Amino acid sequence: MSFVTARQIAVSYGDALILERVSLEVQKGAFVTIVGASGCGKSTFLRILLGQEQPSSGHVEIDGHPMAPEPDPERGVVFQKYSVFPHLTVLQNLMLPFELEGSAFLGRVFGARKREARDKAQAMMETIGLAHAAKRFPAQLSGGMQQRLAIGQALLKRPKIMLLDEPFGALDPGTRKDMQALLLELWRETGMTVFMVTHDIQEAFELGTRLLVFDKVRHDPQYPNAYGATVTYDLPLDHGERKKTAAIEAALIQSQTDKA
Template identity: 55%
Template sequence: MIEAKNVWKKYGDQVVLERINVSVQEGEFVTLVGASGCGKSTFLKMLLGTETPSEGELLMDGKQIRDEPDRDRGIVFQQYSVFPHMTVLENVMATKAFARKGLTGYLFGESRKAAREEALHMLEQVGLSQSRDKYPDALSGGMRQRLAIAQAFLAKPRILLLDEPFGALDPGIRLDMHALVLDLWKAYKMTVFMVTHDIKEGFYLGTRLWVFDKRRDDPHAPGRYGASITFDLPVGKIDHTTYQQIDDQLRPTPVPDPVFMEKQNA
């Protein structure tokens, strides 16, 4: 479904990504991990179409991915992308309205009735039925993220992009979100790409995990080389040594300052 052929992304002299060569089958759940600034979100933006490769090809069904978002691709950000002036139900119904052709996107008659029924069913799936008439500012962070997820899934994109969607949530709420996304992914059979900084989250949610990191580095010119995919692992088929190697790569153990240690031992 998705194929990257020698994809590079540069901003002037700054190389962000280099030599990305991967293919993804429809229905896979790919999690992307790596240090901050290593290009994970940039790759997600290229899949969405808001960024384009500087070199190489990024294909969907054998054709170049369109350089603008469309109905085939939906996204959920860490910050809740909901409309504050609309109720929970109106926010979800708006997803169906925006998908309509025409100048206004307004829903009328049977179309509005069908959209309302679909939205109510989705709100029941994400546990927001009792909050359908509330406005987003009356919801908790976890509830607003459920609302954003409901919007994304109701649009029924072929590809769902999640950019650290749970990073701002408390651990307990994150576990609830994990269960919700897995249930919806299985129900709607979408292809999912999710950026996360949490390696455990990446292994728990995904069917496949990518680690983004630089294979080469120049301390005198940090932007000379970009990140590539250093690990591409099927979830459930990883030994402890490899897991520890990835964890150390993402969270390197700090080297003690010899001056500080000498003072401590004095």
């Protein structure tokens, strides 16, 4: 049985159809990368998986059960813009998920629970390479360090599903490579299921075990909003057989270049 199942997802905003007929099954532990032209509904699909947005029709199941209609700890998310709290230090940002869980009203825990939260936060700082920056505020961190913090914060509650929306888009090439390596390492260690939206097709091929391409298959020049995007390619990626995927990768890059 698949871990994440989407059945006939459609999304419309007024008269504009954004997504239509999106159906797929994803096994537990997969790393699914998602590419497509700007505005084709990639981020919309990610928000549906998060529970931040409801489809106009269709539904999503997780582990055989209807997905919770609102975000929950089982689904972590990291956006392109660093989603950390600017008034908290690195350590405080990483302790926050445990403190909110302990007291949503006060946002604080005490005694043994506070020590446990600190221990887990410190262990995560070691994992993401920020132990030396525990007392710094986000404004005192580089872009790559802020994104490390955002990923660490999302991982602390051990989500079953990690949702990433262009998480490295604002980083320089060197930092981006480091963050890709960190993400793969954390994915292998945790066994979580990952959905990652990216505009970089090469990144999609290098990181993913499965590639989804979103695009419109029907067009009406008189009514451009009449049809939505769907999954036009669904490709398993075998990183040990790069030659077999190289031609497809080149064709997709050329296709996206032509549309730009």
